[in-house]
Amino acid sequence: MKEFDYFRPSSLDECLKLLDQMRGRARILAGGTDLLVRLKHDMIREDNIVDIGRLDELHGVHVDGGDVHIAPLTTHNEIVESGLCDEVPVLKKACAQVGSPQIRNRGTIGGNVVNASPAGDTIPALSVHGAHVKLKSIDGERTIPIEELFTGPGRTAMRDNEILVDIVVPTIANGEIGFFKKLGQRNAMAISIVNIAVILSMNRSSKIIERAAVAVGSAAPTVIRCIEVENLMAGSRIDSAERLWEIAMKIRDRVSPISDVRASARYRAEMSANLFYEGMLELGVI
Numbered sequence: 554m555k556e557f558d559y560f561r562p563s564s565l566d567e568c569l570k571l572l573d574q575m576r577g578r579a580r581i582l583a584g585g586t587d588l589l590v591r592l593k594h595d596m597i598r599e600d601n602i603v604d605i606g607r608l609d610e611l612h613g614v615h616v617d618g619g620d621v622h623i624a625p626l627t628t629h630n631e632i633v634e635s636g637l638c639d640e641v642p643v644l645k646k647a648c649a650q651v652g653s654p655q656i657r658n659r660g661t662i663g664g665n666v667v668n669a670s671p672a673g674d675t676i677p678a679l680s681v682h683g684a685h686v687k688l689k690s691i692d693g694e695r696t697i698p699i700e701e702l703f704t705g706p707g708r709t710a711m712r713d714n715e716i717l718v719d720i721v722v723p724t725i726a727n728g729e730i731g732f733f734k735k736l737g738q739r740n741a742m743a744i745s746i747v748n749i750a751v752i753l754s755m756n757r758s759s760k761i762i763e764r765a766a767v768a769v770g771s772a773a774p775t776v777i778r779c780i781e782v783e784n785l786m787a788g789s790r791i792d793s794a795e796r797l798w799e800i801a802m803k804i805r806d807r808v809s810p811i812s813d814v815r816a817s818a819r820y821r822a823e824m825s826a827n828l829f830y831e832g833m834l835e836l837g838v839i
């Protein structure tokens with residue numbers, strides 16, 4: 554394993570100064586479930602590790618107005634157990650399905666997001682919830698929609714002196730329903746082969762869908778929104794299983810996955826449609 558210098562700032566200000574001094578030469582350490590694996594396999598080029606574990610201001614959940622604010626060091630299990638996160642149920646479902654109990658206890662939502670893996674389970678859920686991320690540096694802060702954070706597999710639009718400090722998730726509106734589903738390999742700690750998150754605003758009696766948000770992961774270089782499918786469903790009622798399957802096929806056609814050791818591209822595309830179909834039936838859309 555490559556040698557590196559280790560820093561453990563005790564305040565966010567100190568952390569921002571360090572990141573600024575070491576522009577591009579520092580890597581942030583949160584729960585370490587991803588970073589330590591990469592360090593072990595010499596996949597990290599930076600010479601400095603900045604451990605943010607002591608920064609209490611980057612930990613915890615609070616509600617302000619209509620938004621749930623989730624600080625980046627909050628672990629998957631803390632989100633699952635937080636009553637405040639009942640208002641962001643699709644995210645909660647995604648966090649409950651990350652890895653193993655050990656990974657959920659140690660791994661953070663910030664690490665999952667900044668990792669920018671196309672298979673990251675929280676990302677499609679955050680996307681359909683309409684989440685924004687707040688990035689901070691010594692120069693100031695900016696808040697951007699979650700989708701704008703990702704520029705490719707493992708790549709983000711973050712500047713080299715920035716840190717993720719907040720994830721802002723609007724609470725689900727009255728009458729909105731949704732699901733998160735993933736297909737994983739049981740013997741590989743369940744990293745997604747494909748995953749999907751959906752939120753619908755549906756009139757329960759007429760079953761007319763007023764608004765829909767659909768995001769698919771592990772099926773393109775970054776998590777993608779299926780805008781055509783969202784528009785197709787908005788303002789209409791899905792009146793038969795055949796119609797639902799037709800819509801599911803549009804998801805299959807929208808995704809552009811790769812083949813790798815875990816699954817073929819074709820299988821991923823077919824399964825994205827199947828997960829959508831199954832989840833929509835469970836929501837009772839027909």
Ligand SMILES: Cc1cc2nc3c(=O)[nH]c(=O)nc-3n(C[C@H](O)[C@H](O)[C@H](O)COP(=O)(O)OP(=O)(O)OC[C@H]3O[C@@H](n4cnc5c(N)ncnc54)[C@H](O)[C@@H]3O)c2cc1C
Nearest residue numbers: 581583584585586587588651652660661664665673674717
């Ligand atoms: C066995 C195993 C199973 C897993 N299963 C899943 C799974 O099912 N689903 C899934 O989505 N993931 C899975 N993962 C991946 C990983 O555990 C998660 O993505 C986890 O949430 C990462 O969080 P962390 O705190 O450990 O991140 P770290 O490893 O500490 O960091 C990950 C990356 O994010 C950066 N980073 C962290 N916090 C910040 C911040 N606040 N600002 C800027 N940069 C930051 C780090 O510099 C690093 O590049 C698995 C990993 C392992 C080893």
